[in-house]
Amino acid sequence: MIKNMRQQIVAGNWKMNTTLQEGAELAREIVERLDQPKGLVVFAAPFTHLTTVQTTVKGHINVHLAAQNCHQETKGAYTGEISVDMLASLGVEFVLIGHSERREYFKETNALLAQKVDQALSKGIRPIFCCGEPLKIREKETHVNFVKKQLRESLFHLTPEQFKSVVIAYEPIWAIGTGKTASSQQAQDMHQAIRKAIASKYGKRIANATSILYGGSCNAANAAELFSQPDVDGGLIGGASLKAADFLQIIQALK
Numbered sequence: 001m002i003k004n005m006r007q008q009i010v011a012g013n014w015k016m017n018t019t020l021q022e023g024a025e026l027a028r029e030i031v032e033r034l035d036q037p038k039g040l041v042v043f044a045a046p047f048t049h050l051t052t053v054q055t056t057v058k059g060h061i062n063v064h065l066a067a068q069n070c071h072q073e074t075k076g077a078y079t080g081e082i083s084v085d086m087l088a089s090l091g092v093e094f095v096l097i098g099h100s101e102r103r104e105y106f107k108e109t110n111a112l113l114a115q116k117v118d119q120a121l122s123k124g125i126r127p128i129f130c131c132g133e134p135l136k137i138r139e140k141e142t143h144v145n146f147v148k149k150q151l152r153e154s155l156f157h158l159t160p161e162q163f164k165s166v167v168i169a170y171e172p173i174w175a176i177g178t179g180k181t182a183s184s185q186q187a188q189d190m191h192q193a194i195r196k197a198i199a200s201k202y203g204k205r206i207a208n209a210t211s212i213l214y215g216g217s218c219n220a221a222n223a224a225e226l227f228s229q230p231d232v233d234g235g236l237i238g239g240a241s242l243k244a245a246d247f248l249q250i251i252q253a254l255k
């Protein structure tokens with residue numbers, strides 16, 4: 001479903017973790033203990049787990065499924081790849097696009113990511129578009145321009161109507177899996193810059209309706225402080241999404 005309002009979202013990116021049984025148990029435990037979340041909860045589970053996790057989240061209107069990647073072509077001879085049609089047929093509503101691990105290890109470029117975004121939207125799947133700078137760029141203080149270029153080259157070809165379905169996740173690479181989170185002020189400054197860039201392209205109304213999530217060593221202890229920032233609309237959580245109690249606490253931290 002295409003949404004057109006600013007939503008608070010906590011998404012768990014399980015990455016290449018959990019067996020099917022462990023993933024099913026993790027989702028079950030979280031969903032059972034979920035107490036009226038103030039926003040959407042998203043499980044970005046491995047492809048192999050999606051159908052099983054789908055049966056667990058069915059009927060929970062605030063809980064949604066995401067894939068961690070998709071292919072840019074509709075179908076065909078791409079052995080080992082997964083199309084958005086396949087994802088849509090499972091009831092997947094979101095897909096992570098442009099995670100820094102895919103950019104780095106699988107050489108995904110801004111241009112390729114633009115194609116993936118188009119594919120996802122063509123089937124009504126909402127991209128959670130990941131952006132963020134490496135440490136080198138942060139140290140040179142060119143991080144805002146770096147992230148703006150990522151947005152421009154992968155998203156800003158979209159029509160306003162299409163753009164309304166996109167969720168942004170700002171994940172500074174130096175904060176991912178390092179235990180070194182961005183300060184809430186660093187997160188707020190970048191989120192505000194992202195929202196400004198969206199406003200100059202699509203106007204203030206759309207910019208204000210866009211959910212911008214923070215990711216990078218976000219955990220049960222620091223989530224409330226990060227989410228309290230006016231332009232931080234939730235989080236994309238890696239390591240801490242694999243522990244039900246921690247993930248539930250992060251969901252509770254939504255404002």
Ligand code: 13P
Pocket residue numbers: 013099171175176177178179215216217218236237238239240
């Ligand atoms: P960590 O929360 O483990 O730092 O990972 C963040 C991330 O990459 C989520 O996509």
